[in-house]
Amino acid sequence: MPTLGDSADLVIIGGGGSGLAAAVRAREIGIRDVVVLEKTARPGGNAWLAVVMMGLGDPDELSADMTAWRDRTFTAMMRFGDWTLDAKLVRAFVDKYPQVVAWLTDRGMQLETGGFEVGGRQFTILRMPERKGGYRVSDPSRGPGFIGSTAGDLLLEDCQKLGVRILTKTRATKILLGESGKEVRGVLVSGPDGERTIRAPRVILAAGGFGANEEMMRKYFPEHFRGEGPINTLCGGSSTGDGIAMAQDIGLAMGEDMDPGIIGPGHHPWRHGLHEALLRPETLWVNRNGERFINEAVSFMAGPALMRQPGAILYALLDSGIKEHIQANPSPRQVQMGGEEWLRALDKDLEIEAGWNRNVSAVAGSWDELAQKIGVNAEVLRATVDRYNALCGQGRDADFVKDSRYLMPLRTPPYCAILGVRFCHGTEGGVKVNERMEVTGRAGLRIEGLYATGDNTSGWVTEWGVPGTTLAFAFTSGYMAAESAAANAGG
Ligand SMILES: Cc1cc2nc3c(=O)[nH]c(=O)nc-3n(C[C@H](O)[C@H](O)[C@H](O)COP(=O)(O)OP(=O)(O)OC[C@H]3O[C@@H](n4cnc5c(N)ncnc54)[C@H](O)[C@@H]3O)c2cc1C
Structure with a gap:
C-alpha cells in the first residue's frame, strides 16, 4: 500500500531540461513548495548531452526588438511542419524564447552565435565557445560540458538556492486525478522509501522522450523498422516514455506530430x-x-x-x-x-x-x-x-x-x-498541449492543473527543423508551464 503524507504546491515529473527550467521559474514567481521527481541518480536528462540551441539571428538582430526574428522563425517552423503544427503554440514558443535565452545568460551562461546548415539552408545556432567543466568524454561531438549540461547545472544550483525539493531515484508511476477526473490531485511515486503519494494541485509532465524504449519505438514508428538492421540509441537510458504511458493511463490522446529522431x-x-x-x-x-x-x-x-x-x-x-x-x-x-x-x-x-x-x-x-x-x-x-x-x-x-x-x-x-x-538521438512528440502548456488531450478538454513540456509533448514537432529547436523548446516550455501554473494558482 502506498504511504500518504507528503504534499507540494507543484510536482514536476522529470528533472531534465524542461523540468529544471520549470522548477526555477516556478519558485522565482512565487510557487512555494516545488518538488522535482527524477528517476535517475542525477538530474539532467538528455539535455545533459545537448550541444547547440536555436539561434537568435545575426548579432545585429540581437539588439533589435526581435520581431523580424520571431516572424521568420515562426514561419520556418511552420513550413518545416507543412503548416500542420499548432500555430498558437509555435507562436507562443518563439515569442517567449528570446526572454528565456536572456534568463539563462543572466545566470552566467556564455553563448556565441554560429552557423548551421540543414538541407542546404543556413541557420544560426547558439553554442558555448568551448567545452566547460573538465569532462573526459569518449565522444567530443556531444555533452556534457556544452550548452545543455551547463544550463542544467546552473538551473540545478538555483533549485538548491531556491529550496526546490529534488527527489532523485524517485520515479513517478501514476498521475492521480480527483473523482470527477477533471483535475489533478497528485502523483504516485516509487523511490528509496517505497511507494507513496505526493498530493499536489498542479503537476508538470516533463519526463522526456522514448528513444531508449524499443517497444514504443516500434509501436509509434513502424515504418522505421520495416527493414532489417539495427537502430542504436544515443539517448540516456531513462528515455523510456514514462510520461506518455502515464498520460495514456488517464485517457489522454497523443498528438499526431512525432519524430523518431533517427x-x-x-x-x-x-x-x-x-x-x-x-x-x-x-x-x-x-x-x-x-x-x-x-x-x-x-x-x-x-x-x-x-x-x-x-x-x-x-x-x-x-x-x-x-x-x-x-x-x-x-x-x-x-x-x-x-x-x-x-x-x-x-x-x-x-x-x-x-x-x-x-x-x-x-x-x-x-x-x-x-x-x-x-x-x-x-x-x-x-x-x-x-x-x-x-x-x-x-x-x-x-x-x-x-x-x-x-x-x-x-x-x-x-x-x-x-x-x-x-x-x-531522441524522440519528440506525445501529449497535446495548448499555448499555455496545459494538457488538452481529451478531445480538447483540459485537466485542471496538468501541464506538459519538452520532448513528451506534440504540436511543435517536425522531423527536420530549425537546428537546436528541441533544447530551446525544452527550456522555454518549462518556463511557460511554470508561469501558467503560477497564474492559475494565484501564487
Ligand atoms: C545525444 C543527444 C544530443 C542532443 N543534442 C541536442 C542539441 O545539440 N540541440 C538540441 O536542441 N537538442 C538536442 N538533443 C535533444 C534535447 O536534449 C532534448 O530535446 C531535451 O533534453 C528535452 O528535454 P526534456 O526535459 O523534455 O527531456 P530530458 O532532458 O530528457 O529530461 C527528462 C527527464 O525525466 C526523467 N524521467 C523520465 N521518466 C521519469 C519518471 N517516471 N519519473 C521521474 N523522472 C523521470 C528522466 O530521467 C530525465 O532526467 C539531444 C539529445 C540527445 C540524446
Whole structure:
C-alpha cells in the first residue's frame, strides 16, 4: 500500500531540461513548495548531452526588438511542419524564447552565435565557445560540458538556492486525478522509501522522450523498422516514455506530430574518429551489395535511405589519399568539437577494429581483399569503384550529383571501409498541449492543473527543423508551464 503524507504546491515529473527550467521559474514567481521527481541518480536528462540551441539571428538582430526574428522563425517552423503544427503554440514558443535565452545568460551562461546548415539552408545556432567543466568524454561531438549540461547545472544550483525539493531515484508511476477526473490531485511515486503519494494541485509532465524504449519505438514508428538492421540509441537510458504511458493511463490522446529522431549513418561501436571520417562527403558509400545508392554529402540525414538498403547498413570507402586529405582538412564543425584530434587518431582506430574481424571496419591492400573482409561481392565493388573514379575524372557526378568539390578518386592503397548504421538521438512528440502548456488531450478538454513540456509533448514537432529547436523548446516550455501554473494558482 502506498504511504500518504507528503504534499507540494507543484510536482514536476522529470528533472531534465524542461523540468529544471520549470522548477526555477516556478519558485522565482512565487510557487512555494516545488518538488522535482527524477528517476535517475542525477538530474539532467538528455539535455545533459545537448550541444547547440536555436539561434537568435545575426548579432545585429540581437539588439533589435526581435520581431523580424520571431516572424521568420515562426514561419520556418511552420513550413518545416507543412503548416500542420499548432500555430498558437509555435507562436507562443518563439515569442517567449528570446526572454528565456536572456534568463539563462543572466545566470552566467556564455553563448556565441554560429552557423548551421540543414538541407542546404543556413541557420544560426547558439553554442558555448568551448567545452566547460573538465569532462573526459569518449565522444567530443556531444555533452556534457556544452550548452545543455551547463544550463542544467546552473538551473540545478538555483533549485538548491531556491529550496526546490529534488527527489532523485524517485520515479513517478501514476498521475492521480480527483473523482470527477477533471483535475489533478497528485502523483504516485516509487523511490528509496517505497511507494507513496505526493498530493499536489498542479503537476508538470516533463519526463522526456522514448528513444531508449524499443517497444514504443516500434509501436509509434513502424515504418522505421520495416527493414532489417539495427537502430542504436544515443539517448540516456531513462528515455523510456514514462510520461506518455502515464498520460495514456488517464485517457489522454497523443498528438499526431512525432519524430523518431533517427539519423544516420553513424559508426557503431562508437569510435569518434571513424564516425567523423564516415560522415565526410569525400568518401564513397556503398551498401551491402557493393552498390552506391546516395549522394554522400547528405551526411547524417541519410537515415531513411539507409533503412531501404540490405541490412540497413553502409560502408564508407576511403583510399589513403582521401584519408590523408580529411585528416589534414577537418571541417569547421569538426574543429569546433575538437574532432580533428580524433581524425588524426584514425589509423589507430582502424587498426584496432580491423583486428576484430567483425565487419565493422577493415583495411586492405586491394579492393578484392577489402570486399572479402566486409562480405561484399568483389566484382560489384570493383565496378562501383571504377564507375565512381571515372565520374571523378570527369569532374561531374552524373549518378547522384555530388558537388564536384568532393569528387576524389580512390586509387591509392591501402583501402579502408567503415561501417555506418542508423542511430536514434531522441524522440519528440506525445501529449497535446495548448499555448499555455496545459494538457488538452481529451478531445480538447483540459485537466485542471496538468501541464506538459519538452520532448513528451506534440504540436511543435517536425522531423527536420530549425537546428537546436528541441533544447530551446525544452527550456522555454518549462518556463511557460511554470508561469501558467503560477497564474492559475494565484501564487
Ligand atoms: C545525444 C543527444 C544530443 C542532443 N543534442 C541536442 C542539441 O545539440 N540541440 C538540441 O536542441 N537538442 C538536442 N538533443 C535533444 C534535447 O536534449 C532534448 O530535446 C531535451 O533534453 C528535452 O528535454 P526534456 O526535459 O523534455 O527531456 P530530458 O532532458 O530528457 O529530461 C527528462 C527527464 O525525466 C526523467 N524521467 C523520465 N521518466 C521519469 C519518471 N517516471 N519519473 C521521474 N523522472 C523521470 C528522466 O530521467 C530525465 O532526467 C539531444 C539529445 C540527445 C540524446
